[in-house]
Amino acid sequence: MTVKPTPLREQTRSVVRSLLARTAIELFAAKGYDNTTLDEVAAAAGISRRTLFNYFRNKEDLALSSLAEQGDLIAARLAERPADEDPWAALRAAFQVLEEIDMTAEGRLEFITLLFGNDSLRAGHAEKQARWQDLLAPLIEPRLPDTERGTLQARAIAATAIVCLQVANEEWVRLRGQADMLDLYDTAVQAIRRPT
Amino acid sequence: MTVKPTPLREQTRSVVRSLLARTAIELFAAKGYDNTTLDEVAAAAGISRRTLFNYFRNKEDLALSSLAEQGDLIAARLAERPADEDPWAALRAAFQVLEEIDMTAEGRLEFITLLFGNDSLRAGHAEKQARWQDLLAPLIEPRLPDTERGTLQARAIAATAIVCLQVANEEWVRLRGQADMLDLYDTAVQAIRRPT
DNA sequence: GCACTCACTTGCACTGGGTGCAAGAGTGTG
DNA sequence: CACACTCTTGCACCCAGTGCAAGTGAGTGC
Structure with missing residues (x-):
């Protein structure tokens, strides 16, 4: 049953992604997009700013x-x-x-x-x-x-x-x-x- | 004849604007948009980077x-x-x-x-x-x-x-x-x- | 239990876009 | 000559985004 060798990681990855996007959008909606820094988003999500870029290409991607x-x-x-x-x-x-x-x-x-x-x-x-x-x-x-x-x-x-x-x-x-x-x-x- | 008090300044301004846009686009086309810094554009146009922002809101505006x-x-x-x-x-x-x-x-x-x-x-x-x-x-x-x-x-x-x-x-x-x-x-x- | 691997995370330093501010240069006006 | 006004500029700063290298932690084989 090694037909699907990597869905586990990818699955968790997409879960994390949508979780991050959700918290980001919450912040954006509350404080405004421009007034929210990626540091704040990272802090709210409990990860580092650098890691945010492992999941999203840029700030816009995070919102869209x-x-x-x-x-x-x-x-x-x-x-x-x-x-x-x-x-x-x-x-x-x-x-x-x-x-x-x-x-x-x-x-x-x-x-x-x-x-x-x-x-x-x-x-x-x-x-x-x-x-x-x-x-x-x-x-x-x-x-x-x-x-x-x-x-x-x-x-x-x-x-x-x-x-x-x-x-x-x-x-x-x-x-x-x-x-x-x-x-x-x-x-x-x-x-x-x-x-x- | 003070019906049109300020067209002179605005006129020169728009001339400068289109001139700046022209040189910018030339550079962008030659070197690529991302590989061209606003410092280079400013230098090519003979003005300071800061002044560039008096004519255009941002880099994108310069191109578009x-x-x-x-x-x-x-x-x-x-x-x-x-x-x-x-x-x-x-x-x-x-x-x-x-x-x-x-x-x-x-x-x-x-x-x-x-x-x-x-x-x-x-x-x-x-x-x-x-x-x-x-x-x-x-x-x-x-x-x-x-x-x-x-x-x-x-x-x-x-x-x-x-x-x-x-x-x-x-x-x-x-x-x-x-x-x-x-x-x-x-x-x-x-x-x-x-x-x- | 122990070393090893491999992916993920993180900090750090750096580039470049964009802004606020305050000083300076240029031009016209009394 | 003093003035007012605008345009320009340099400077300091914030933040988005990237490359790199070290750290962390969860398996895997021994």
Whole structure:
């Protein structure tokens, strides 16, 4: 049974990672991102600052690690959709996975408020989500009709769906969470796909 | 004639700014963004590092200042379009202004390659363009049919158009500039707006 | 129990981005 | 010449991020 030789270490590692991210975000939300030093985060987590860098590439990564995971979740869900489903329906279904993430509406709101409150975090956020394209586009391309199939088209659809999600997200924050995010997403998609 | 009391200083300031940005980008392109210190940029421009910060908020701003200007140009052009023109046509027309910017294809390619070659620059790029939404959305909203008018809808359209431009941009780089950027943009928009 | 290995942790020193402050240089005004 | 005002600069400082080398601690074989 040596089929999986190293999952133990990696498993603990990812647990530690999410634990560190959690305490960091708590601090960021409480004191503000810029006003929180990595020394403080390390102290709060009971490790050295240097060790923090063994788990995260940089301060931003500490705040945004969950976004990369979300991208993976969406991609995985998208890959499971029936191959003949049209791209928009498949994407819409894949995005449902976001609602299943273990997080209260308050926690989500707090997190997004944190994101929007700082320039470099907003930038990192935008970029991380832009990288979702790289995951989703290859899964979109085979779903396009033969005459319209191409990398450019697939990327355009992936990017558009993601950006509609972002817009819905912003609106959701503006409404203080008093709406269903996917409803807002649907409204956004409808607005752009309606013929003029 | 004291109607315009301070344009002189501001004018010289913006000239200096673009001059500094130009030399900085030259250095970045030559040596790489990360391998170029602000001391070197300052030295190349003949000023002190400290003064550099009088003109730019940070290193990233030094590389990306042109993007903010482009956003202003697009917004200005969009505002000039006839009020009854539909949003997509107006946006498409506004984006034409990018082709008129004084820059060779090589220079453009060099600049975009610089952008894509560094994580934080890519992030800043994505964020700056995302902020174009704030400029464009208000100009889109009045162009929507009464039944579909709303901030969410306007932002969705602005964001989508911008992201299609980004995708077209990436493809344009992948093709080494051997294509018309707006043609690629049209293909992208067509791909998302075609009914499924 | 003991040496050995191997990964993880930590401290230390250093680079570079970014800021506050206060002194200096330049220019126009009375 | 004194002044006011702005722009520039040097200096000291904080913090993010990295390379390195030593320390720690949990297995593993003997």
